Amino acid sequence: QSVLTQPPSVSAAPGQRVTISCSGSISNIGSNSVSWYQQFPGTAPKLLIYDNDKRPSGIPDQFSGSKSDTSATLGITGLQTGDEADYYCGTWDNSLSSAVFGGGTKVTVL
Amino acid sequence: EVQLVESGGGLVQPGGSLRLSCAVSGFTFSSYWMSWVRQAPGKGLEWVANIDQAEDVGEKNYVDSVRGRFTISRDNAKNSLYLQMNSLRAEDTAIYYCARGGVQLWHWGQGALVTVSS
Numbered sequence: 001q002s003v004l005t006q007p008p009s010v011s012a013a014p015g016q017r018v019t020i021s022c023s024g025s026i027s028n029i030g031s032n033s034v035s036w037y038q039q040f041p042g043t044a045p046k047l048l049i050y051d052n053d054k055r056p057s058g059i060p061d062q063f064s065g066s067k068s069d070t071s072a073t074l075g076i077t078g079l080q081t082g083d084e085a086d087y088y089c090g091t092w093d094n095s096l097s098s099a100v101f102g103g104g105t106k107v108t109v110l
Numbered sequence: 111e112v113q114l115v116e117s118g119g120g121l122v123q124p125g126g127s128l129r130l131s132c133a134v135s136g137f138t139f140s141s142y143w144m145s146w147v148r149q150a151p152g153k154g155l156e157w158v159a160n161i162d163q164a165e166d167v168g169e170k171n172y173v174d175s176v177r178g179r180f181t182i183s184r185d186n187a188k189n190s191l192y193l194q195m196n197s198l199r200a201e202d203t204a205i206y207y208c209a210r211g212g213v214q215l216w217h218w219g220q221g222a223l224v225t226v227s228s
Contacts, residue, residue, distance in 0.1 A: 033213075035215070039155075044218040044219065045147075045207070045215070046218070088155050090157070090214075096174070099157035104154040104155070
């Protein structure tokens with residue numbers, strides 16, 4: 001059971017938009033910045049979003065992040081088959097004094 | 111180019127020990143927090159530990175499930191991060207990644223597989 005709650009899977013047709021939610025509490029998302037990671041099978045995760053809504057250099061604006069209260073959202077527009085991957089949210093939890101991840105969301109392009 | 115390369119993984123019996131290393135290049139290692147993250151087969155990511163820039167007196171944090179059994183450390187002169195794992199359990203079986211950052215993880219290694227089994 002992850003501290004941060006994500007839907008196990010989301011799907012949409014090519015070219016469409018999907019959103020992935022990440023729900024937490026006041027001790028984690030409510031108090032700290034959220035980051036998002038993309039992971040393809042058999043490879044290491046890659047940072048997509050940091051500080052809730054910022055993209056590292058080289059990450060296309062197809063990906064966006066937002067945060068409100070104790071929840072965060074990753075948006076992916078113009079969905080392509082190459083976006084099929086697992087996506088994780090992460091942040092610090094002040095009560096646990098540890099970093100925490102969501103359980104991950106598998107994105108499928110129909 | 112930023113590179114992180116883990117080594118030291120392998121098969122170990124329950125109750126045994128293993129030391130993972132992570133050699134880094136392409137950035138000023140001594141300026142950054144570093145972390146270990148693991149992923150059990152077919153499961154999601156689990157943050158394991160982080161360490162601040164200082165070597166001996168720096169801040170270290172651990173997930174509850176490894177506190178007291180695992181020790182994170184670093185050698186800034188050797189640009190290396192370590193994870194000493196003692197009293198290993200079957201549930202510690204996972205790919206272990208080292209990553210640059212304490213919470214927001216900017217760069218990741220390719221991972222080292224640790225299998226705890228008799």
